[in-house]
Amino acid sequence: MQHRRACFFFAQVGGKAVNQAVVSNKQPLSPFQDVHIHIYHRCESKLICQWSLNGTLINLGLDRRRRLSGGNLIISSLDRYQDVGMYQCMAYNTVGAILSRRASLQFACKLQSDAVSVREGQGVVLLCGSPTSSGDLTYAWIFNEYPYFVQQDNRRFVSQQTGNLYIAKVEPSDVGNYTCVVMNSITKGKVQSSPTSLILRTDGKTQLPKIEVNFPDNVPAAKGSTVTLECFALGNPVPEITWRRANGVPFPSKVKMKYSNAVLEIPSFQQDDTGGYECVAENKMGKNTVTGRLAFYAKPQWVQTMKDTALAIEERLYWECRANGRPKPSYTWLKNGQQLLSEVNYRIHVEDGVLSVSALTLSDAGMYQCVAENKHGVIYLAAELMVLASPPDFTGNLLRALLKAKTGTTVTLECKPQAYPIASILWKKGNLPIHTNDRITLSPDGTLRLANVSKSDAGSYTCFARNRFGMSSTTGRLLVTDPTRIIQGPVDTEIIVGESIVLPCQVTSDPDMQTVFRAAIYCVFIYALLPFLISCHERTAGDLMIRNIQLYHAGKYICVVDTDVESLSAVAVLIPGPPSPPDSVTVEEVTDSTAQLAWSPGRDNGSPIINYLIQTRTPFTVGWQRVNTVPEIIDGNTLTATVVDLNAWVEYDFRVLAKNSVGVGEPSPVSVKTRTEDADAVPGDVGGGGGSRYELVITWEVNHQSYALVCYSKCLESVSFSS
Numbered sequence: 001m002q003h004r005r006a007c008f009f010f011a012q013v014g015g016k017a018v019n020q021a022v023v024s025n026k027q028p029l030s031p032f033q034d035v036h037i038h039i040y041h042r043c044e045s046k047l048i049c050q051w052s053l054n055g056t057l058i059n060l061g062l063d064r065r066r067r068l069s070g071g072n073l074i075i076s077s078l079d080r081y082q083d084v085g086m087y088q089c090m091a092y093n094t095v096g097a098i099l100s101r102r103a104s105l106q107f108a109c110k111l112q113s114d115a116v117s118v119r120e121g122q123g124v125v126l127l128c129g130s131p132t133s134s135g136d137l138t139y140a141w142i143f144n145e146y147p148y149f150v151q152q153d154n155r156r157f158v159s160q161q162t163g164n165l166y167i168a169k170v171e172p173s174d175v176g177n178y179t180c181v182v183m184n185s186i187t188k189g190k191v192q193s194s195p196t197s198l199i200l201r202t203d204g205k206t207q208l209p210k211i212e213v214n215f216p217d218n219v220p221a222a223k224g225s226t227v228t229l230e231c232f233a234l235g236n237p238v239p240e241i242t243w244r245r246a247n248g249v250p251f252p253s254k255v256k257m258k259y260s261n262a263v264l265e266i267p268s269f270q271q272d273d274t275g276g277y278e279c280v281a282e283n284k285m286g287k288n289t290v291t292g293r294l295a296f297y298a299k300p301q302w303v304q305t306m307k308d309t310a311l312a313i314e315e316r317l318y319w320e321c322r323a324n325g326r327p328k329p330s331y332t333w334l335k336n337g338q339q340l341l342s343e344v345n346y347r348i349h350v351e352d353g354v355l356s357v358s359a360l361t362l363s364d365a366g367m368y369q370c371v372a373e374n375k376h377g378v379i380y381l382a383a384e385l386m387v388l389a390s391p392p393d394f395t396g397n398l399l400r401a402l403l404k405a406k407t408g409t410t411v412t413l414e415c416k417p418q419a420y421p422i423a424s425i426l427w428k429k430g431n432l433p434i435h436t437n438d439r440i441t442l443s444p445d446g447t448l449r450l451a452n453v454s455k456s457d458a459g460s461y462t463c464f465a466r467n468r469f470g471m472s473s474t475t476g477r478l479l480v481t482d483p484t485r486i487i488q489g490p491v492d493t494e495i496i497v498g499e500s501i502v503l504p505c506q507v508t509s510d511p512d513m514q515t516v517f518r519a520a521i522y523c524v525f526i527y528a529l530l531p532f533l534i535s536c537h538e539r540t541a542g543d544l545m546i547r548n549i550q551l552y553h554a555g556k557y558i559c560v561v562d563t564d565v566e567s568l569s570a571v572a573v574l575i576p577g578p579p580s581p582p583d584s585v586t587v588e589e590v591t592d593s594t595a596q597l598a599w600s601p602g603r604d605n606g607s608p609i610i611n612y613l614i615q616t617r618t619p620f621t622v623g624w625q626r627v628n629t630v631p632e633i634i635d636g637n638t639l640t641a642t643v644v645d646l647n648a649w650v651e652y653d654f655r656v657l658a659k660n661s662v663g664v665g666e667p668s669p670v671s672v673k674t675r676t677e678d679a680d681a682v683p684g685d686v687g688g689g690g691g692s693r694y695e696l697v698i699t700w701e702v703n704h705q706s707y708a709l710v711c712y713s714k715c716l717e718s719v720s721f722s723s
Contacts, residue, residue: 047071047091054085090337096367097336098382115197118170121205123234125212126196128163128180136186139163142179150178154240154260157232159213166212168238175200209239209281213262214290220297220376227266227273233281233288240283246276246291271296299377300325304353306370310386312420317357317364321381323372334369360387388420391470399463399476404564406483406510411453415446415463417472423465430460455480481510484563489570490544494577495554497605503572505542505559551576551606576606579658579665588640592648592677598640599656599668607660609636614643615667617653624655624667636660648679 049071051058058073060066065076071091075083089100118124128139139158141150150156150165157166163182167174177195184190213232221227233239241261245251256265266273274296281288304322311317323329331353333340342350349356353372357364365387372379397416405411415425425446427434436442439451446465450457462475490503542561546553554576560569580602589596597614612634615624630642636658646652654671657664684701691697 047093050090050092052088052090053083092336092367095384096365098367098369099334099337099380101378101380115199117199117201119201119203119205120172121169121236122207123210123212123236124167124170124198125234126165126167126178126180126198128165128182128193136184137163138183138185140181140183141165142181142192144176152259152262155238157213157230157259157262159230159232160228161215161230162213164213166232166234168232168234169207169236170198170200172200174198205236206285207234207236208285209233209235209283209288211279211281211288211290214279215277215292217291218293218295220295221266221269221273222376223269223271223296223298225269227269227294229264229266229277229279229292230262231264231279231281231290232262235281235283235285237283237285239281239288242280242282244278244280246278246293266294269294269296296326297374297376298324298326300329300372300374300379302372302379302381305381306368306383308384308386310388311360312422313362313387313389314359314421317355317360317385319355319368319370319383321353321370321372323353323379325372325374325376327374329372329374332371332373334371336366337369340368362387362389389469390418390420392417392419392423392465392467392472394418394465394472394474397474399461399474402477402479404479404481405453406481406565407454408452408483409565411450411457411478413448413450413461413463413476413478415448415465415474417465417474419465419467419469421467423467426464426466428462428464434461450478453478453480479512481512481565484509484561484566484568486559486561486568486570490557490559490572492573492575494575495549495551495605496577497550497603499549500545500547501549501574503544503546503557503559505544505561505570507542507561509563549574554606576662577665578663579604579607579609579660581666582612582656582658582668585654585656585668585671587654587671587674590674590676592679593644593646595643595646595652595654595674595676596640597643597654597656597671601639602658602665602668604658604660605662605665607662609658609660611635611659612638612641613657613659613664614641615655615657616643616646617655617670618647618650620650646676648676651675 049068051060051066051068051073058066060068065079067074067076071089073087073089084106085104087103087105090097091100092098116124116126126141128141139160141158142148143150150158152158155168155171157168158164159166163180165178165180175198177197179192179195181190181192211231211233213230215229215231219227219229229243231241231243233241243251243257243261243264254267256267257263258265264277264279274294276291276293278289278291300323302321302323304320306319306321309317309319321331323331333350333355340348340350340355342348347358353370355368355370365385368383368385370381372381394417397414397418399413399415403411403413413427415427417423423446425442427442427448434440434442434448441449441451443449446463448461448463458478458480460475460477462473464471464473484507486505486507488504488506490505493501493503542559544557544559554574557572557574558569559571560567582599582602585597585599587595588598599612601609614627614629614634616627617624627643628645630644631638634641643654651673652675653673655667655669657667659665686698686700688696688698
C-alpha cells in the first residue's frame with residue numbers, strides 16, 4: 001500500500017485555541033496562501049511592534065514574504081520548513097517594551113493510501129494522519145462522494161483525537177472510497193485527502209475485541225471544562241462498549257455517552273470527577289479493557305497583581321505577583337522584554353513572584369512583566385516603573401505668607417517640597433536655626449510643631465530643603481494674638497408681641513486681630529429653618545435688634561464670632577409666652593350659691609389655649625381662691641361657665657385666667673362686685689362662748705349647712721366660725 005503526504009498549517013497559543021495571536025484565513029489552506037498573525041492589542045501610532053520566530057528577531061527588511069500591517073504579521077507563500085515555530089510580538093515605545101503571548105504555527109501532514117484490502121467481518125482503521133497536537137482541528141470522513149459523510153454507530157467511529165476512521169466489523173456495504181476532511185476550528189479552513197479505496201475479501205472469520213481507540217494513562221482536565229474520553233474496538237461480532245469508574249461510584253447524571261458509548265463526555269469537570277476510568281469492549285469471543293486516570297489541573301490565574309509605580313531615585317522597589325494554578329505555576333520576570341535575573345550583589349533580587357530592586361537608578365525605569373506559567377498555560381502581567389530625580393521644588397506647597405494663631409494653641413508649619421530623592425530639611429526663625437525641645441518638635445517629614453505658643457513665637461519662619469540635585473526654600477510669617485472673648489452675650493427672653501428687644505453680643509479682641517461678626521438666627525416656622533445674616537456696624541459689637549416682635553420670631557439665636565484664628569459663639573432662645581389676659585368678664589346670673597360668668601378670649605401668643613381657670617375673692621378670704629365650676633374643666637373653646645358652692649349674701653370679685661402649653665397667663669381685669677342672694681332658711685340654735693381672750697366664737701345651724709357671720713361693726717382681731 002503506497003502513501004503520500006498532503007500538508008496544511010494550523011496555529012495555537014500555548015497549546016490552545018489562538019486568542020491574543022490568531023491565524024486568519026477563511027479559505028481552504030495551501031502552502032501558497034497568505035497567513036495573517038494578529039496581536040490582540042494592535043500597535044498604536046506611538047508604539048513600535050517587532051515579531052520574533054523561535055526567539056530570533058524577524059528582519060522584515062530582508063524578508064519579502066513577511067510584512068507588518070497595523071501590528072499584524074502577514075506571511076505569504078507559506079514554507080513548512082521556514083515558517084513553522086513559535087511567534088511572539090514585542091511592542092515598545094520610549095517608556096519600555098512588553099511581550100505578547102506566544103503563538104505557535106504548525107504544519108500537519110496526512111498519510112494517504114491508494115487502497116485497503118480487508119476480510120469481511122474483520123475490523124479496519126483508515127488513517128487520517130493528524131498532527132501531534134491538534135486541539136483546534138475537527139475531523140470527518142466522506143463516503144464515496146460529497147455530501148455523503150460516514151454516519152457513526154456501533155460499527156463506525158471517527159476519533160476526534162486521532163482523526164482516523166475505525167470500522168469494528170467490515171460488511172459488504174462498507175466497500176467504497178473514503179476521504180478524510182480536516183477542519184481548522186479557528187480559521188474555518190479545511191483540507192481533504194484524496195480518496196482511499198476499501199476492498200472486501202470474503203475469507204473473514206470471528207475476532208476477539210481489539211481496542212484501537214483509547215485514552216492515555218493520565219489525562220489532565222481543567223476545572224469547568226468538558227472532558228471527552230474515546231474508546232472504540234474492532235471485532236467480530238461488533239464489540240459492545242461499556243464504561244465504569246475504578247472506585248465503583250456510579251456516574252453522575254451530567255455524564256453523557258455518545259456514538260454507541262464510544263465517547264464518554266463529562267461536562268463542567270470538578271474535583272469529584274478525578275480518578276480512574278475503565279472502558280470495556282466485549283463480544284462473544286471475549287473482552288478487552290483499557291484504564292486511565294483523570295487528573296485535575298488549572299491554568300494560571302492571577303490572585304495578586306502589581307501596578308504602575310513611580311519611585312524616587314535611591315528608593316527601593318518591591319513588586320509581588322501571585323497566581324493560582326495546578327500544578328503550581330513558575331514565575332519569570334521580564335524588563336523591556338528581556339528576562340531579569342538576580343544580581344550577584346543582590347541589588348536586583350528575583351525569587352518566584354517577587355522582584356525587589358534596592359537603591360533605584362535612572363536605568364531601572366522601564367516596562368516590567370511578571371510571567372506565570374505551568375504546563376497548561378502562561379499569563380503575562382505588565383507594569384511601568386518610573387524613577388524620579390529632581391531638586392526640591394515648593395511650587396504648590398509654599399508656606400502661607402501670614403499665619404495667625406492665638407496664644408496657648410499649637411501651630412503646625414508644613415515643609416513639603418517635591419524632591420527626588422527626599423530632601424533634608426532645615427528650619428530657621430529669622431536668621432537663626434531652630435532647635436527642638438519639649439515644646440518645639442520636628443517630625444521626620446519636615447513638619448515643625450510649636451506647642452502652647454506665645455507672642456514671643458511670632459516672627460518669620462523659613463524652611464530650607466536640599467538634596468543632591470539642588471536646594472530651595474519657602475518663608476512665612478507667624479502672628480500670635482490674645483484670644484477673643486464674648487464679654488456680653490444674648491440671654492433667653494420671653495416674647496412680648498409688639499415690643500422691641502435687643503440681643504447683645506459684645507466682644508473684646510487683640511488689637512492686631514481683624515474681627516468679623518456673624519449673627520446666625522434660626523427661626524422655627526412650620527418646621528422650616530430660616531437663617532438670617534445680621535450686619536454689624538461696630539467692630540466690637542454685634543447686637544441684634546428686633547422691632548415690633550411677633551410670635552414667629554421665637555426660636556434659637558446664635559451670635560457667632562469668627563476671626564482668622566478661632567470661632568466662638570453665644571446662644572439665646574426667644575420663648576413664646578403664655579396667653580394674654582381674657583377680657584370683658586361679666587356676671588350674667590346670680591343665685592344664693594351660684595354665679596354665671598362670660599368673657600372674651602385674649603391672644604394665645606402662638607400656642608392654642610388649653611383651658612380657662614376662674615378665681616374669686618371676698619372680704620373674708622386672703623387673696624384669690626380657685627372655685628368649683630360647671631363644667632368642671634373649661635376647655636379653650638368655652639367662654640362661659642357657672643361658679644358653684646358660693647355662700648349666700650356675700651360680695652364676690654371674679655377673674656379669669658387662660659392656660660396654654662407654655663403656662664398660665666396673666667389674669668383678666670376684675671369683674672364688678674357681685675353679691676349672692678339671701679338664703680331662704682333662717683339659722684337656728686345660735687350659740688357661742690368658749691373663746692379665748694380677743695376671740696369670739698359663734699355657732700348656728702340651718703338645714704345642716706354652714707354660713708359665715710357678717711360683721712357690720714368693729715370685730716375682734718380673730719373670729720372663728722363653725723356649724
